[in-house]
Amino acid sequence: MRRARTRVAALPRSAASRWPSYPQLLGAATGTQPTRGFVPAVRWQGQTAAWVDRTAAGVSLLSFDQRLLQLHLHAGTGDPGGSGWRFGPWVVGAERRLLVAGFNGGFKFSAGVGGFESYGRVAVAPRDGLASVVTYSDGTTDIGSWHHGVPARGRKVVSVRQNLTLLVSRGVPAADLGCLLCWGATLGGVVDPARSALGITARGRLIWAGGEHLTVAALASAMVAAHAVRAVQLDINPEWVNGYLYGHRGGRGPVAPVPVVSGQAGIPGQFLVPWSRDFFTVVAR
Numbered sequence: 001m002r003r004a005r006t007r008v009a010a011l012p013r014s015a016a017s018r019w020p021s022y023p024q025l026l027g028a029a030t031g032t033q034p035t036r037g038f039v040p041a042v043r044w045q046g047q048t049a050a051w052v053d054r055t056a057a058g059v060s061l062l063s064f065d066q067r068l069l070q071l072h073l074h075a076g077t078g079d080p081g082g083s084g085w086r087f088g089p090w091v092v093g094a095e096r097r098l099l100v101a102g103f104n105g106g107f108k109f110s111a112g113v114g115g116f117e118s119y120g121r122v123a124v125a126p127r128d129g130l131a132s133v134v135t136y137s138d139g140t141t142d143i144g145s146w147h148h149g150v151p152a153r154g155r156k157v158v159s160v161r162q163n164l165t166l167l168v169s170r171g172v173p174a175a176d177l178g179c180l181l182c183w184g185a186t187l188g189g190v191v192d193p194a195r196s197a198l199g200i201t202a203r204g205r206l207i208w209a210g211g212e213h214l215t216v217a218a219l220a221s222a223m224v225a226a227h228a229v230r231a232v233q234l235d236i237n238p239e240w241v242n243g244y245l246y247g248h249r250g251g252r253g254p255v256a257p258v259p260v261v262s263g264q265a266g267i268p269g270q271f272l273v274p275w276s277r278d279f280f281t282v283v284a285r
Contacts, residue, residue: 063207168231196219
C-alpha cells in the first residue's frame with residue numbers, strides 16, 4: 001500500500017535573502033542622452049538608492065539617498081599622502097563589494113583653501129568658515145560652513161573635507177560667482193573648465209554635479225535646480241573632475257566603472273587602483 005505523500009509548505013524567504021548582496025545598476029546609469037530630470041540609476045535591497053540626471057546644458061548629476069547609502073572620504077597617495085588612513089587611495093575589500101559611486105575630492109592642499117580630517121587623524125586642520133563636507137559616526141553626511149552650521153552639536157565627526165567657501169547657502173548661489181579667481185585657477189584661464197560640486201537637499205539627499213564646460217554660475221544654478229540648499233565646489237579642470245557609477249556584473253566578477261560625465265578625462269584606474277588625490281566613494285549601508 002502506497003503511503004500518501006505529505007505536502008510541506010514552502011518556508012518564506014527572509015527579506016534579506018530576496019535581494020542581491022550587491023547594489024544593482026539600472027539601465028539609465030549607462031545612458032548618454034539628457035534625461036529631463038532625475039531617473040533611477042541604482043537599486044539596493046529592493047529600493048531605489050541613487051538617481052542620475054543628464055541635462056541638456058551638459059551637467060551630469062547624481063542624487064543619493066542617505067538612508068540606504070553612505071559617503072566615505074579617501075586619502076590619496078600624494079594628497080594628503082601617508083599610510084594608515086581608514087579609507088586609503090583605492091577601493092578595496094568589503095567597500096568594493098558595496099560600491100555604488102566614486103567621484104573627485106577638492107583642490108590640492110597646497111592651494112591653502114581647505115582641510116582634511118579622517119577618523120581622528122588630521123592632515124590639514126579644518127578652518128573656520130570654509131565649506132565643509134562633514135560625515136558623522138552614524139554614517140550620515142552634512143554640508144555647511146565650519147563652525148557656522150557644521151559640525152552639529154553633540155554628534156561625533158568621523159571625517160571632514162573642506163574646499164573654499166559655500167557655493168550655495170540657504171538655497172541661494174554665492175554672491176561672488178563673477179570672481180573667477182575666487183573659485184580656483186583654471187587651465188588656460190578659461191571661465192568654463194570642468195567643474196564639480198557636492199550639495200545636500202533639505203531632505204538630506206546628497207547631490208553630486210559635474211561637467212566638462214561649466215562656469216561657476218552654471219554649476220551653482222545646477223545645484224539650486226536640483227534643490228540643494230547648501231553646496232561646496234569640489235575640484236576643477238579636466239584631469240580632476242570625474243564621477244563613476246559601478247556595476248557588479250551579477251556579483252560574479254570585478255566591478256565595472258561607468259563614467260557619469262560625458263567626455264570626462266577619467267581617473268587612471270577609476271579609483272580601483274591607487275590614486276594620488278583624495279576622493280569620495282558612496283557605498284551601500
